[in-house]
Every structure is written in C-alpha cells, then in structure tokens.
Amino acid sequence: MTPSLTVRNVAIVALLAALVLLPLYTGLTGNRFLLTLFTRILILALAATSLNLILGYGGMMSFGHAAYLGIGGYSVGMLAHEGIVSGFVQWPVALGASALFALIVGALSLRTRGVYFIMITLAFAQMAYYVCAGLARYGGDDGLTIYQRSQFVTPIDLSNKTQFYYVCLALLCASIYLVWRLMNSRFGMVIQGSRSNDLRMRAIGFPTYRYRLICFVIAGTLCGLAGALLANHTDFVDPAMMYWTRSGDLIIMVVLGGVASPFGPLIGAVALLVLEEVLSGITEYWQIILGPMLLLVVLFARGGIDGLLQKVRAKGRI
Amino acid sequence: MTLFIEQCLNGLQFGLLLFLLAAGLTLVFGIMDLVNLAHGSLYMIGAYFAATFAAWTGSFVLGAVLGLAATLVVGMAVEVIVMRRLYGRDHLDHVLGTFGLILFFDEAVRLIWGPEGLRLPLPRWLNMSVQILPGVQYSAYKLSIIVVTLAAAAFLYVLVMRTRIGMLIRAGASNREMVGALGVNIKLLYTLVFGLGAALAGLAGLMQAPSLTVQIGMGENIIILAFVITVIGGIGSIRGAFVAAILVGFLDTLGRAFFPDLLRMVLSPDAASTAAPALSSMLIYLLMAIVLVARPEGLFPVSRK
Numbered sequence: 001m002t003p004s005l006t007v008r009n010v011a012i013v014a015l016l017a018a019l020v021l022l023p024l025y026t027g028l029t030g031n032r033f034l035l036t037l038f039t040r041i042l043i044l045a046l047a048a049t050s051l052n053l054i055l056g057y058g059g060m061m062s063f064g065h066a067a068y069l070g071i072g073g074y075s076v077g078m079l080a081h082e083g084i085v086s087g088f089v090q091w092p093v094a095l096g097a098s099a100l101f102a103l104i105v106g107a108l109s110l111r112t113r114g115v116y117f118i119m120i121t122l123a124f125a126q127m128a129y130y131v132c133a134g135l136a137r138y139g140g141d142d143g144l145t146i147y148q149r150s151q152f153v154t155p156i157d158l159s160n161k162t163q164f165y166y167v168c169l170a171l172l173c174a175s176i177y178l179v180w181r182l183m184n185s186r187f188g189m190v191i192q193g194s195r196s197n198d199l200r201m202r203a204i205g206f207p208t209y210r211y212r213l214i215c216f217v218i219a220g221t222l223c224g225l226a227g228a229l230l231a232n233h234t235d236f237v238d239p240a241m242m243y244w245t246r247s248g249d250l251i252i253m254v255v256l257g258g259v260a261s262p263f264g265p266l267i268g269a270v271a272l273l274v275l276e277e278v279l280s281g282i283t284e285y286w287q288i289i290l291g292p293m294l295l296l297v298v299l300f301a302r303g304g305i306d307g308l309l310q311k312v313r314a315k316g317r318i
Numbered sequence: 319m320t321l322f323i324e325q326c327l328n329g330l331q332f333g334l335l336l337f338l339l340a341a342g343l344t345l346v347f348g349i350m351d352l353v354n355l356a357h358g359s360l361y362m363i364g365a366y367f368a369a370t371f372a373a374w375t376g377s378f379v380l381g382a383v384l385g386l387a388a389t390l391v392v393g394m395a396v397e398v399i400v401m402r403r404l405y406g407r408d409h410l411d412h413v414l415g416t417f418g419l420i421l422f423f424d425e426a427v428r429l430i431w432g433p434e435g436l437r438l439p440l441p442r443w444l445n446m447s448v449q450i451l452p453g454v455q456y457s458a459y460k461l462s463i464i465v466v467t468l469a470a471a472a473f474l475y476v477l478v479m480r481t482r483i484g485m486l487i488r489a490g491a492s493n494r495e496m497v498g499a500l501g502v503n504i505k506l507l508y509t510l511v512f513g514l515g516a517a518l519a520g521l522a523g524l525m526q527a528p529s530l531t532v533q534i535g536m537g538e539n540i541i542i543l544a545f546v547i548t549v550i551g552g553i554g555s556i557r558g559a560f561v562a563a564i565l566v567g568f569l570d571t572l573g574r575a576f577f578p579d580l581l582r583m584v585l586s587p588d589a590a591s592t593a594a595p596a597l598s599s600m601l602i603y604l605l606m607a608i609v610l611v612a613r614p615e616g617l618f619p620v621s622r623k
Binding site: 063112113114115118122123124126127130136140141244251252285286292294298 | 347400403404407411413414419422423424425428429546549593600
C-alpha cells in the first residue's frame, strides 16, 4: 500500500518537517523558549505514544501511566545523585525499573476489567507517588535537582539543547515506528482482537492475558524512556511527575490526537501544549476555555484531531 | 487509651465524610454507568457556597442550608447541560469530559472567588469540646460531623430502600432499559440522582470546610479516595461504599497516628519521621490493590443483567 496524498498525510508530513526544521528557526531567531517548549512536547508525545499502545490499540485504560514517567525520571535522578552519571547505566536502569513496575502492575491489574482496571492502575501510580514523596534521601516532597545530565560517548552531549532536541525527536520517531510495526504484526492483531472481543480471542485459543501483559510492559518501558528524557530535560524530578492529574494529561493527549492512530498522540501533545501556551498568553484564566474545549472534543469530535483529518479526506480528495 | 478512642472517632468521622462523597459516586456509577471525575469539584463548590452564604447571612446553619441547595442546583444543571450527553459513551470519554469539567470549575472558582481561598469559621456552639466518656473530651464540631453524616446515611437508606423513588433508582441500577420501557421518566430520574449525588458531595465539602481552608483543588485529592472506596466496596453498591468508607477512614487515620511509631522500630527516627506520612498515605492504595486482586469486583459486587 503506497501512502496517498490525503489531507491527513500532508498534515503529518508537514508537522514532521516543521519539527525537524524547528531548531534551525530557533537558532536563527535565538528563540530558546520555543526550543525548550518543543523538547518538552516531544518527550510528552513519546509518553503519550506509549500510552496509546495500551489505551488505544489494547483498550486497556490505564489511569496511572505517569508513574512510569516518574520511575524513569527517578532512576536517572537517583543514580545522578549517587554520582553515577553515565547514560549507559542510567537509561537501562530507567527502562528496566519501568518494565519491572509495569510487569507487577500489569500482572495484577489485568485480572480486572473496565472501571476496576482504571482504578487499580491509578492506585498503583498513587503508591509510586507516595513512595517517592517518602524518599527523604532524594528530596521527598520537594524533589531532587539533577546537576549533571546523562553522559554518553563524546559526540553526544545532552546538555546541548539542539542535540538534546534531536535525540528526543529521533527516539519519538523510532517509538512511533515501533508502535506501528508492532500493531501491524501478528502480536498487534491479537492485542486489537482482544480489545474488540476478548472472550472470542480466548475461544480461538490465544492466551490473551499474556499478550496483553507483554503489551502493557512494552508501553511502561517506553514511557520510562520518556521519563528519563524528561528528567534530563528539566534537570529535576519530583513526585508531582506522577500525580494522577499528569496521567490525566497523557490521556487527554491521546484522545485529543486520536486513539489507536500512530501519529495521534504526537498530534495531541502538540495541540494540547501549544493550545495551553497560546491560551495562557491570552488570559490568566485559560483553563476556563480549555476545559469546555476538551468537553466539546469528547462530545462532537470522536476520533480526535486525526479523526477529523481523516474525515476531510472522506469528503473530498485533493 | 484516650488517644486511641479519639483516633478511632476521628477515623469514624473521616470515614463517614468519605462515605458521603462515595455514595454519590457509586449511585452515578451504578445507575448511569458514568465515571465522574468532576465529583470532587462539586465537593469544592459546596464548600465555597457555604462559606459565602455563611458570610452573607452571618449564620453557619443558614449558610450550610443555602450552600447545600445551591450545590444541588449546580449538580442538576451540570447533568442537564453536560452529563446527559455522556451516558452510553466509553469510559474513556467520561474521564476526558469530566476532566475538562474539573479544569472549568477550578478556573471558574478562581475567577469568582479569587485564588486565595476562603475560611468558614465555626459558630461558638460547635467550637468547643464535649465530654463523651468520663475523662474523654472530643471536639463538638467533629461529633456534629458524625451525627450529620450518620443522619444523611440513614436518610439515604430510607430513600433508596423504602420509597418509590428509591425503588426506581434500584430498578434503574439493575436494568436501565427495562425501567425506561415501563414508562418511567428516566431522564428526570437521572437528573434527580445526579443532583442527590452532588448535594451529598456538597454536604461533605461544607462540613469539612471549617477544618481546612476552602481552596481550589481541594476536591482533587479527596475524589481519588472516594473512587478508591467505591471500587473497594463494589461499584454501584451503597452498602459496599459504606463499609469501605469506614474501613478506609479507620485505616487512614489510625495509620497516620500509629504507623510512624511502628516504623520507628525498624528505621532510624529521622528516616521514619519523613517516610511515615507518605507511607501511611500509601496504605489505602495497598488495601485497594489487595482487595481488587482477591476480589476483582469489589467487596460487595452488584450483579448485573
């Protein structure tokens, strides 16, 4: 199947091109703020992409996804605090810790369904939140400042803002590709089949619990990577990274962009965070506009922004 | 021993307060199948209304009554304007839509009342302690919370189990379509149930108000506890919510009171005093995880068609 020239594809290519060219623009104009904002957007888009894997494709509505952001971030922060600044140690630990946490949470949570699943994932995230708030050695409630970013081999320098931006962009694109490949594989078909009708999938003979658990762990690990990036981006970690409203933000990004769409979370993250910036520039009370806007998206734009773009195609090809 | 009795009463009081919130949630969950994250906003609004009306009228009781009525009206308005359109949708849509409502309410409150927060001062007749047992003094205010919440729980029991409306509510919980098919005005029933839930949340908010500053975001922390309770109790079960609320109230209060001492036996005093508050907040979530792993439908599962 060759990609056709639809409004949606054009929009996505334009967005990607803009993201690639952004550092050139900020370099020319000296607008450091824009670069920082978009680095943050890319990192949260990576987290949202990982959430989309379980929420969008798998129908597993995790309300505790921010926990992995926190675990990835704290792994980097705690190791840096202990004097271990090599990224080759920090990042595998961040990924491993997130994967392990996802394995435990997933193994227990996937026994439940529906609202119970939402709430049990939330409960585990809140537990992680309180554990980190109780880590007196690592700042407790106040958080932990990271004095040195993860160190890699010489040409890679994460303290260089432009380089760090491109690292985030590359990892994001790799993750989107991974999710896309994964969801078009046999594994992905089982996951999506289980979302539509789990009973039938099991009747055919698929041990869906195992498939869903693996999917849950992959999503957690990817989000842990986003957490490690976020810690390097803000040079700071605190328990608020995994408060339940942050998990809510991630869900908003996914749904706003379009669930079960490879580029949906990226579109959603860009839309939400840019909207926040724009609205907060207009009025101090910007959330009073954002809240009803979200409501309107839920009520009238099912499928999110990506869904809208696809509808444009349905009406008239260009 | 005195301390223990006092802490038990505190636990009971906190549990009953949480029950008011959880009862509204579980009603809305059970009957409309709606996940309402914005329930905490109604709790906040109840407290704001009560503080404002109490300041206007100069009477605590009058302020509370007016605040309750106003929260009921806001709740029914929210149901008619927004919630009605969310029934039958995905839980994901509920979470997102009501999350939007939270943002809206928080900011609306900031716009109307300003960012500082309000205080709801106690009247003199509540701001004292009474002797409940020989040698045991207890705050009249906290005692009044226990009395009022128990009365509210009794009212709820009578309403749901002994009246015609209650019969319809129960019928609606077990089979919505059938109740509608039998000619019951389901829309009106839903509005009433949502209003009732809102009023209960508002009551919890205004009763909690004197002990803390009435501020933006006060609903965000407690709503999660209320959700935990509905889930532990079994979604849709008011009885389950009651048992779970008392359980969580006790666990939280006694955990905060005595867990630090237990922790001090294993950890150094310094580490224990910083870790204890965080770890005792964790106990509730641990309880929930254990309950859900053992009984994925909660303690009192509601059988559905």
